[in-house]
Amino acid sequence: MGIKDEMMKRGMQMMSDPRVGKLMQNPQFMKVMMAALQVPGKVNTFTNEQAKAVAGALRFATAEDMKNLQRTVKRLEREIGQLQEQMKNR
Numbered sequence: 001m002g003i004k005d006e007m008m009k010r011g012m013q014m015m016s017d018p019r020v021g022k023l024m025q026n027p028q029f030m031k032v033m034m035a036a037l038q039v040p041g042k043v044n045t046f047t048n049e050q051a052k053a054v055a056g057a058l059r060f061a062t063a064e065d066m067k068n069l070q071r072t073v074k075r076l077e078r079e080i081g082q083l084q085e086q087m088k089n090r
Contacts (some may be wrong), residue, residue, distance in 0.1 A: 014020050021028050055062045061069075 052062060054060075
């Protein structure tokens with residue numbers, strides 16, 4: 001049995017417990033749980049923003065910058081190929 005299956009099984013066992021059901025009805029608890037579930041996403045976003053800021057301050061190219069440059073190079077290569085074909089046809 002995988003970890004996901006085990007977690008689902010344990011979660012279902014917990015949901016059948018009346019104490020958990022009562023806790024889930026508490027709006028304060030639910031607010032805290034929702035905030036806790038949002039923490040990983042917020043940390044990831046904050047980390048990415050800070051990394052971009054540091055890269056910008058140090059004038060480093062980011063992965064996004066590199067992808068944009070690669071797209072531009074490919075587009076220019078295609079345009080050069082088209083222009084070369086036009087020159088051959090003349």
